[in-house]
Amino acid sequence: MQIESTTRPHRTATHDEWLAARRELLEKEKELTRLSDDLARERLELPWVPLEKEYRFDTPAGPRTLAELFDGRSQLLVYHFMLHGSEGCVGCSLSADHFDGPAAHLNAHDVSFTAVSRESLENIEAYKARMGWEFPWVSSLGSDFNYDFNVSLPEGGGTYNFEPVSYSGEMPGMSAFALQDGVVHHTYSSYARGGDVLIGLYQLLDRAPLGRNEDGFEHHPMEWVRRHDEYDGAVA
Numbered sequence: 001m002q003i004e005s006t007t008r009p010h011r012t013a014t015h016d017e018w019l020a021a022r023r024e025l026l027e028k029e030k031e032l033t034r035l036s037d038d039l040a041r042e043r044l045e046l047p048w049v050p051l052e053k054e055y056r057f058d059t060p061a062g063p064r065t066l067a068e069l070f071d072g073r074s075q076l077l078v079y080h081f082m083l084h085g086s087e088g089c090v091g092c093s094l095s096a097d098h099f100d101g102p103a104a105h106l107n108a109h110d111v112s113f114t115a116v117s118r119e120s121l122e123n124i125e126a127y128k129a130r131m132g133w134e135f136p137w138v139s140s141l142g143s144d145f146n147y148d149f150n151v152s153l154p155e156g157g158g159t160y161n162f163e164p165v166s167y168s169g170e171m172p173g174m175s176a177f178a179l180q181d182g183v184v185h186h187t188y189s190s191y192a193r194g195g196d197v198l199i200g201l202y203q204l205l206d207r208a209p210l211g212r213n214e215d216g217f218e219h220h221p222m223e224w225v226r227r228h229d230e231y232d233g234a235v236a
Contacts, residue, residue, distance in 0.1 A: 048178060048185035053148070058121040058139040066145075069138065070179045075111040079198075080151040080173040081137070083117040086126040092172050093227050095198045099135040114138055118146040118170065131228070149175050149189060161191040174198070 013021070055066045070076045081096065082089035088096070096115065106113050114136040117124055121139040128137055146152035150159050151173045157166040173191040177184055196202060205212045214221040228234060 043188060046188060048180075048187050051177075051184045051186060053144065055140070055143050055145045057116065057143065057145070058141065059136075060121070060125070064138065066177065067179060067182070067184050069112065069114050069136075070177075070184075071112045073107070073110050073112045074179050076177045076179070077106070077111060077113045078175045078177065079113070079115045080146065080149065080171070080175065081115040081117045082170045082172050083119040083124060083127060084170070085119070086123040086130075088127050088131070088227070089170075089172065090225050090227060091222055093131065094201065094222075094225050095172070095195060096131070096133060096135070097228055098198060098200050100133060103135055112136075116140050116145065118143075118152050146170070149173070149186075150191070161194070 051066070057064050057066070057069065059069075066076075069078075079092075079095065079099070081092045083092075099113065099115070103113060116138055118140050120141055124137050124139055140146050147154070147158075151171045153160060153165065153168045153171060155168050157164065157168060159165065160171055171191065172195055173189060174195060175186065176188040178187050179185075202212065212221070214224065
């Protein structure tokens with residue numbers, strides 16, 4: 001599938017007119033940057049919650065606890081990946097296409113990263129190989145981990161994005177943990193549109209002439225997205 005650009009008339013201007021409009025927009029961009037910096041500081045001020053459970057995961061190296069997933073570092077980021085059998089969620093797969101690049105930088109900054117799915121390790125490994133990814137990805141099957149962090153919702157509904165919901169099933173999200181004096185602490189979680197920040201592709205599209213170009217998709221704005229090996233002309 002290849003997305004066709006929506007052609008529509010657009011205002012034109014002289015360079016000086018464009019420059020004046022761009023400077024006006026720049027002030028708003030700077031305001032947004034300052035607000036983002038303020039939110040980052042507030043995020044760091046959130047209290048930490050010591051975890052009482054010792055969660056266990058299946059990994060290619062054998063069973064591991066949550067503390068062992070830190071891999072000798074003091075911070076851990078977990079991406080809650082929706083995987084059904086050996087077929088990954090399209091949106092989660094789009095996010096995951098951005099995970100391998102930052103890995104060395106995160107590790108050098110005392111941060112470990114892993115994806116977690118409530119699915120068998122065999123199916124995780126199969127999909128990971130298909131997509132050509134290298135980031136760590138472990139199985140929480142048989143553990144309460146996904147339920148306790150509100151990304152696996154039981155029949156009848158539960159809590160998602162910090163609100164009660166009536167639907168059930170697997171949902172995406174990201175959680176952060178700190179390891180201090182041998183104790184794992186939960187420090188942060190985000191869900192739903194909170195995961196947009198992980199998708200660098202959207203930052204690029206937002207600066208392209210036609211932006212995200214999603215107006216023609218009536219059911220969902222991400223309806224155009226495919227797994228990266230499913231686009232027309234993609235190389236498996």
